[in-house]
Amino acid sequence: MGRWAPDAAIRLERAALELFAEQGYADTTVPQIAARAGLTTRTYFRHFADKRDVLFLREREFPAVVSAVLADAPDGLTPVDLVMHGFDAVARDGFDAWREAVRARRRIIRSDAHLRERELLKSSALAGAIEGVLLEHGLESRDAALLSSFGVLVFDAALDDWLEGPNDRPLHEVLRETRDRLGRLTG
Amino acid sequence: MGRWAPDAAIRLERAALELFAEQGYADTTVPQIAARAGLTTRTYFRHFADKRDVLFLREREFPAVVSAVLADAPDGLTPVDLVMHGFDAVARDGFDAWREAVRARRRIIRSDAHLRERELLKSSALAGAIEGVLLEHGLESRDAALLSSFGVLVFDAALDDWLEGPNDRPLHEVLRETRDRLGRLTG
Numbered sequence: 001m002g003r004w005a006p007d008a009a010i011r012l013e014r015a016a017l018e019l020f021a022e023q024g025y026a027d028t029t030v031p032q033i034a035a036r037a038g039l040t041t042r043t044y045f046r047h048f049a050d051k052r053d054v055l056f057l058r059e060r061e062f063p064a065v066v067s068a069v070l071a072d073a074p075d076g077l078t079p080v081d082l083v084m085h086g087f088d089a090v091a092r093d094g095f096d097a098w099r100e101a102v103r104a105r106r107r108i109i110r111s112d113a114h115l116r117e118r119e120l121l122k123s124s125a126l127a128g129a130i131e132g133v134l135l136e137h138g139l140e141s142r143d144a145a146l147l148s149s150f151g152v153l154v155f156d157a158a159l160d161d162w163l164e165g166p167n168d169r170p171l172h173e174v175l176r177e178t179r180d181r182l183g184r185l186t187g
Numbered sequence: 188m189g190r191w192a193p194d195a196a197i198r199l200e201r202a203a204l205e206l207f208a209e210q211g212y213a214d215t216t217v218p219q220i221a222a223r224a225g226l227t228t229r230t231y232f233r234h235f236a237d238k239r240d241v242l243f244l245r246e247r248e249f250p251a252v253v254s255a256v257l258a259d260a261p262d263g264l265t266p267v268d269l270v271m272h273g274f275d276a277v278a279r280d281g282f283d284a285w286r287e288a289v290r291a292r293r294r295i296i297r298s299d300a301h302l303r304e305r306e307l308l309k310s311s312a313l314a315g316a317i318e319g320v321l322l323e324h325g326l327e328s329r330d331a332a333l334l335s336s337f338g339v340l341v342f343d344a345a346l347d348d349w350l351e352g353p354n355d356r357p358l359h360e361v362l363r364e365t366r367d368r369l370g371r372l373t374g
Contacts, residue, residue, distance in 0.1 A: 079372060080372055080373045116308070117304040117305075117307065117308060118304075120304065120307040120308065120311065121303070121304060121307065124307065142344075142348060142368070143368065143372055145344065145347070146340075146344050146365070146368060146369050146372060147369075147372050147373070149340050149343075149344065150340065150369060150372070150373060153333075153336050153337065153340055156336075157329075157332065157333050157336065160332070161329060178333070181329070181330065181333060182333050182334075182337060183373070185266060185267055185330055185333060185334050185337070186267045186334070186337060186370070187374075
């Protein structure tokens with residue numbers, strides 16, 4: 001998880017998800033989260049604006065992580081392979097050890113309309129980050145917009161499938177299957 | 188526009204867009220919108236919950252309109268052609284005469300974070316409606332979810348392109364070009 005957030009933020013996220021699961025999102029307070037993580041409330045607010053914000057740590061970091069991975073991508077990939085390479089690298093690096101945490105987070109977000117709206121905004125931030133990389137690679141703007149949306153669509157669908165599926169399928173495999181599935185459906 | 192909302196709702200929408208363009212969204216009131224449309228405030232509230240709601244008339248109706256079009260689709264289309272047939276029919280029926288209104292609406296929505304969030308939620312309602320039709324056609328649930336998201340992606344990208352492009356390209360043509368473009372990018 002080397003590309004991700006500082007350790008304190010990760011510990012706070014884990015503590016928050018545990019508490020939300022144990023006693024519910026509404027009944028959990030920021031001081032409780034900080035205490036469970038062995039940190040102060042003040043440290044909490046150095047990393048997050050409010051209680052809700054801890055749920056969006058990965059989303060906040062995700063655009064920058066994907067951009068960094070794409071900057072290190074091998075030369076000579078087609079644009080779509082470049083995008084899928086970025087998601088593949090992130091999936092291999094950051095997700096499989098965290099499936100239960102990602103599942104817990106998703107359950108909480110789906111329980112609240114405001115959290116769902118915020119989640120949708122974050123997908124559009126991710127698409128924007130990928131679009132920026134594609135523009136730097138010389139893609140025409142409409143192509144960059146279309147392909148970045150396509151990549152996020154495949155990633156979001158793969159994430160759903162991975163969260164709902166059996167426990168032994170790594171995300172990067174589900175990602176490849178999802179892209180193949182969409183290719184068959186639309187080809 | 189036979190499949191769309193009652194005439195009074197359409198008149199209120201048009202009056203609202205005119206006033207928002209003339210004097211700004213914040214400075215426009217519901218009584219002003221009703222008066223411009225030659226209707227009462229009470230009639231306004233029979234069609235819309237609040238001032239913001241008038242901006243989402245098309246989005247509110249869009250899932251039902253697309254479902255109705257898909258129910259009338261010719262037999263024997265592949266699933267992706269069925270989805271694109273629905274958007275093609277809606278594009279031919281309801282958009283080209285309204286381009287300036289759709290543009291005005293989009294400018295207002297982009298100016299406000301709450302309106303943008305609501306817009307994103309409506310895209311997901313549209314994808315849900317298409318997914319329902321695909322499930323009725325016997326598609327497996329992951330395929331239905333993936334293909335409906337794909338359809339909405341192509342439609343949203345085509346709508347952007349149509350709104351930003353020259354005035355003489357009908358939306359249904361832009362839609363076909365967008366699908367072809369995405370096919371080339373991902374093929």
